Amino acid sequence: TQGDSGIQRKGIILGKELARSLGAYTGDLLAMMSPSVRMTPLGIIPKIKMVEVVGIFESKMYEYDSNLAFISLSSAQSLFGMKNRVSGIEIKVDDIDAAGHIAVVIQKKLGAPYFARGWMQMNKNLFSALKLEKITMFIILILIILVAAFNIISTLFMVVMDKAKDIAILKSMGATRASIMKIFSMQGLIIGVCGTALGCLAGFTIVPNLNKIVGFIEQLFDIEAFPSDVYYLDELPSQIQYFDSFLIIVFSILICFLASLYPAWRASRLDPVEGLRYE
Structure with missing residues (x-):
């Protein structure tokens, strides 16, 4: 990992392959565009947020290194207009082989419309x-x-x-x-x-x-x-x-x-x- 391991308020951490495809380095500024839009007198304008690249991570998994980026929770909520809500929660378990059973237990406790999936089910x-x-x-x-x-x-x-x-x-x-x-x-x-x-x-x-x-x-x-x-x-x-x-x-x-x-x-x-x- 390069750069600051902690995500600053307006910072972003990019995957190694994603950073290479964007030509971005630690300290560069990136423009993030949100799917949500704003209505202005000039028409529909997408919501854009400038963020600084504070780090580059490498997981040795190309799928993750080429598609994932991390920003702070508050920045993500602001960018997507979610206020204090979240779209999902990921948890880490001590026994990875028990992830499927834990997902079933969580699913039973939460019920609809929520759902829980283990890492094996996701892949x-x-x-x-x-x-x-x-x-x-x-x-x-x-x-x-x-x-x-x-x-x-x-x-x-x-x-x-x-x-x-x-x-x-x-x-x-x-x-x-x-x-x-x-x-x-x-x-x-x-x-x-x-x-x-x-x-x-x-x-x-x-x-x-x-x-x-x-x-x-x-x-x-x-x-x-x-x-x-x-x-x-x-x-x-x-x-x-x-x-x-x-x-x-x-x-x-x-x-x-x-x-x-x-x-x-x-x-x-x-x-x-x-x-x-x-x-």
Whole structure:
């Protein structure tokens, strides 16, 4: 924030993007025009109020920085001809997740014609889009894991074919089907654990440094990866959801293990005579 954090009687605080679009700086005078008009001998004249820019704020949300400005309550009431009335009241709650419940309680107490809305309800379309995006990303992740599982199946099938002689020798020496199956299922499990561990290491390293990586790529290729006027944010927010990560880790390892069972079963069913026939 630049300038005086307190709003003077005739001062205004502009959002960073709004100030840039207006070409306004701290100390400049702006003419504010009200929707209400005055009747004069010269006709209808809009109500205009001169205010001084006393500060510029930045919330890192393009929608707010490009559309919001703050003036004192008395100046706003005078400009809009509202006297001692207000058009709305915003309250800050300690628990943001309880905002919807608090809004319902307030609505019941106030009744009509007043209404109360929580911050999630006010941004319902945005959160609906984010929820859909999260579901889509989860489906894509499942498909990636399934592709990896099919790769494990094909890899183990090739190993079984390549090790047919060794399997036949083990069986001729008294190895049971269960022990053969255990060998190949453990191999699939090890592949899944190692792959998941490498993925976790990469993810837990990249996510906390995501904005630094994006900034480096932007400088390297002279591009703007996430324009604030398109994505509403000047940086990419990221947070590790440990519970979701745990579920994905368990699911990935489980899928890899299950994918190894069929090749392991085929290996355990290999006839030692067939395996040694051409040796």
